[in-house]
Amino acid sequence: MNVIELVGVTKRYQMGEEVVEALKGVDFHAEPGEMVVVIGPSGSGKSTMLNMIGLLDTPTEGTVLHRGHDVSDLTEDELTEERRSGIGFVFQAFHLLPVLDAVENVELPSMWDTDVDRHDRAISLLERVGLGDRLDHTPTELSGGQRQRVAIARALINEPHIVLADEPTGNLDRETARNILDMFTQLKTEEDVAIVAVTHDELFREFADRTVSLVDGRIR
Numbered sequence: 001m002n003v004i005e006l007v008g009v010t011k012r013y014q015m016g017e018e019v020v021e022a023l024k025g026v027d028f029h030a031e032p033g034e035m036v037v038v039i040g041p042s043g044s045g046k047s048t049m050l051n052m053i054g055l056l057d058t059p060t061e062g063t064v065l066h067r068g069h070d071v072s073d074l075t076e077d078e079l080t081e082e083r084r085s086g087i088g089f090v091f092q093a094f095h096l097l098p099v100l101d102a103v104e105n106v107e108l109p110s111m112w113d114t115d116v117d118r119h120d121r122a123i124s125l126l127e128r129v130g131l132g133d134r135l136d137h138t139p140t141e142l143s144g145g146q147r148q149r150v151a152i153a154r155a156l157i158n159e160p161h162i163v164l165a166d167e168p169t170g171n172l173d174r175e176t177a178r179n180i181l182d183m184f185t186q187l188k189t190e191e192d193v194a195i196v197a198v199t200h201d202e203l204f205r206e207f208a209d210r211t212v213s214l215v216d217g218r219i220r
């Protein structure tokens with residue numbers, strides 16, 4: 001079954017008199033253990049598309065399905081729960097909290113859990129992304145690539161069925177970018193998680209199971 005599916009998704013923003021159509025009838029899907037890369041130029045609608053998949057925004061037209069269920073049938077609480085437990089987010093700017101160390105940052109999305117294992121899971125995820133020797137470092141005490149690895153570990157803490165990444169290598173050098181993409185490749189197999197990454201970086205093609213192009217709000 002598809003982990004996520006978009007069917008005929010259109011997104012329009014009203015900007016005063018003008019209407020911006022950011023997505024124009026997008027069909028898309030991702031399966032477990034698959035890394036799908038959406039490549040497109042700036043302004044093509046990549047972040048808008050990821051926001052629809054991540055339940056951070058709703059389409060003007062069309063349907064978003066998570067694990068076969070139309071999400072427009074979900075209540076606000078159910079949407080929150082689906083976002084929290086089902087989806088891991090990795091953003092270019094990391095969104096790590098500066099006052100927390102690596103372990104605490106990874107634990108953060110699972111703070112609601114009464115599950116006492118989360119501390120151990122955070123440590124084991126950091127070891128998996130090669131940061132076992134940086135557990136008590138805060139973000140400013142880490143390099144850009146290391147911060148991104150903390151963000152990836154954090155995205156996995158709630159054992160999501162999908163990880164969404166918006167320009168995850170945007171401000172990293174080529175070698176570090178490859179390193180991050182290798183990590184995604186390894187994790188998708190081990191965790192059987194679907195990864196959807198949006199980028200303008202052609203390097204992603206090498207690592208993707210499937211690449212789709214987004215141009216002016218349309219999948220090509």
Ligand SMILES: Nc1ncnc2c1ncn2[C@@H]1O[C@H](COP(=O)(O)OP(=O)(O)OP(=O)(O)O)[C@@H](O)[C@H]1O
Nearest residue numbers: 013015020022040041042043044045046047048049
């Ligand atoms: N909240 C909003 N209100 C109005 N217009 C918006 C809004 N968000 C995005 N847009 C417009 O929708 C289009 C797509 O934007 P989006 O951020 O999805 O592009 P992108 O492909 O992620 O670009 P980039 O690579 O620069 O991040 C752009 O023309 C943008 O100006």
Ligand SMILES: [Mg+2]
Nearest residue numbers: 046047048166
């Ligand atoms: Mg964007």
